[in-house]
Amino acid sequence: MTAAEFMKFLVALAKEVSADRGRARDLGITEDELAFYDALAADPSAVEHMEDTLLAKIAHELYEQIRNDVTVDWEIKEQARDRIMARVLRLLREYGYPPDRQPSAIERVLKQAEDVADMLA
Template sequence: HVIPPPQIETALKTLVSEAVILEDIIDLLSKRVRQPRLSILSEEFLREVSEVEFPNLRVEIVRKLLNDEIRVRLRRNIVRYQSFKERLEKTIRAYHNRAIGSAKVMEELIKIARELRESVKAGEELGLTEEELAFYDALSKGEKFISSDEELKQLVKKLVETIKKNLSIDWTEHESVKSKVRASVKRLLRRYGFSPTKHPETVNLIMRQAEVLYKDWPILGFEFVGGYTFDTGGGIYNLNF
């Protein structure tokens, strides 16, 4: 429709403003996709985001990137990253309900990003692969039945090997295959002095983790997130790389 003359200048300013916002987003995210995943949690990147002019846009950028990062990592490790998902949701809910302002929410989001980065590093320092780490965390969460950390790592490596040995395509859709995997997991745990009967929740967590990691076997459950949607207030933009 035709814009009345008095509104032309305002409309042009809005368009220019949104173009600048979009340019900032594209610049930040194009840097992000050219670098390793963890770069979005780096101090340099967090500092760059903090310098974005519009407070609501700063919050939206960090929220979106954190949400995607956590979502991808949850597909690899339920135990380690579930708490981060819950904290992020709680923080954003408080912001939307106006319980906290943009400055406070940015402070909380950056804190979550830093702690997520440290959690990832702590996992890497154990010397385990990502899939091994997922089962290490699952076993560490339950009853402490192995005193030596090295012995626990050995068990984890055998556990991954045992589970994979019993997998087949579309295995999560066949109860017979799932039962076979569960039985093999129980046998292995018993050899290390663990009682699956007394602690079925640990076996359930291991199976849940296996279904997340190996759902599309032989492809691991690792996902690349390449799209972003931002609402600047004046329009919704979809960015795909």
């Protein structure tokens, strides 16, 4: 990669980060919560049936619950992972997330939790 290509990459990355900050601000959530929002909104069917504000509210609650449950080694403790999965499922049901889309949403949320576990622990 040349210096010019690298600079172009950095500019594109900065624009993407700025856009994500703007989306988070517009939704009234943090950037960390936006990652969970994106995990929930990855399914077009869910977005059709639920408003952005409701998905943002779920994302906020998911982040808070996961933040409170994550321990340093949570991803290797099946019990902790199961507890988080149960809480995610409860929240999705509570807010009417489409039942046929819940399993894939849970997997995306758990993957996101794994990605941020080091930061949260």
